[in-house]
Amino acid sequence: MFAQIAAGVGMTVSITGASLLIGALLGLPLVAARRSAWTPLRTLATAYIDIVRTIPPITWLFLIYFGLPQYALRLDSVSASIIGFSMIASAYMAETYRSGLLSIPQGQWEAATALGMKFLPKTRYIITPQAFKVTLPAIAAYAISLLKDSALASTIGVHEITYQAGLVSRATHQGLLAFSIAGLLYIAMSIPLALAARRVDRVLRQKLEVA
């Protein structure tokens, strides 16, 4: 029974990892747009972020999986869930980046500007390393929450942990055991993520505070 449920681990990890990665990358241009001085672009980015975050993840999945085929696009359930979660992750990551950027004192930008540093080196060498340290705990927390949300993909038939547990439960009538195993698997995957984040956070802090 355990083996059959654990067979979903790979899919859970793939969906979570892919969505997190795509979301983290899409979040970069998104936060740039969100902070743009050009109002139409800023408004568009703000609207995207707000709309994406206001609609429940499961509604997004249904919209993409059951809604899109009505017009054009028929997606398999794995692609649909990765697209849905990536969209949601991009909005959350953009907001996380934004709060990280806001935490950097204005004087850091000004000092780099006064030294003649252009946008790219300034962003890469001065701002990002400092913002990363501030946002890391939030990113780790979001990764864990995305890991849990990925269970929603079972509703459109993705063979991840929760879907597998459902199959086992129906076949054996041992729902308590099946879903407990699924729960334990999520815990087992979250713990290393949390520990790793804590460790990186601690190292970065030491690097900053202790010479």
Added chain:
Amino acid sequence: MEIATERAASPPTVGGVKVLGLHKSYGKHAVLHDVNLDMAEGEVVSIIGPSGAGKSTFLRCLNYLEVPTAGTITIGDTTVDAGARRPDRASLDRLRRVTGMVFQNFNLFPHLTVLENITLPQMKVLGRSREEANAVADSLLNRVGLAAKSDQHPSRLSGGQQQRIAIARALALSPKVMLFDEPTSALDPELGLEVLAVMRDLADEGMTMIVVTHEMHFARDVSDRVMVMADGRVLELGPSEQVMTAPTHERTKKFLRAVLDR
């Protein structure tokens, strides 16, 4: 306006500064009215005056950290005309290349060591190699007396030490003019002295300097001229000794009485 035209016709000597008719307003609220300044290379000008006078705003316009509304700024052979709707990037880059700025709150990069604070801008802005940048940094750290701290992070240093590093960081890019924005205001008096000593040496070596300050001794003893500002205007600009001991403007007298008789 004839005078202004005549002044504009003569460019400053290399490394000099010429500011003509600088205006700055936020919407309808004007914070700088027609500020003019003409400095020879190697000259030191202190800007004093009550808070809210526009001293820092003026200084920050010189390297475009603040965007002036009108006027021209010439430093060395680089001129930026604020009347133009959008100054081209190349001019702004040159303007920042020839100016070095020291801030009230130091603004060192906390994630970098002292050495990296001084070498990174050299490598990224001037394209120096790591070896060249290290050599420049070492010699500057010796000059500000902090060679022993090169591997520390800024948070381990006192405010006075941080400000001396910030001066070294700016000098490493070989600016023609150094802009100091209340460099000792965030420091307790003793730590302020070590920063002032470095600035005094710099002035002696012939660096062109503009210093916004509340340090009246520095203004009188180190600077060649003192510029007094209030309400976004220049009240007077003259030889330090004269402005500090025999000011002509009533507002200046009142300000000097307030800061000296305490």
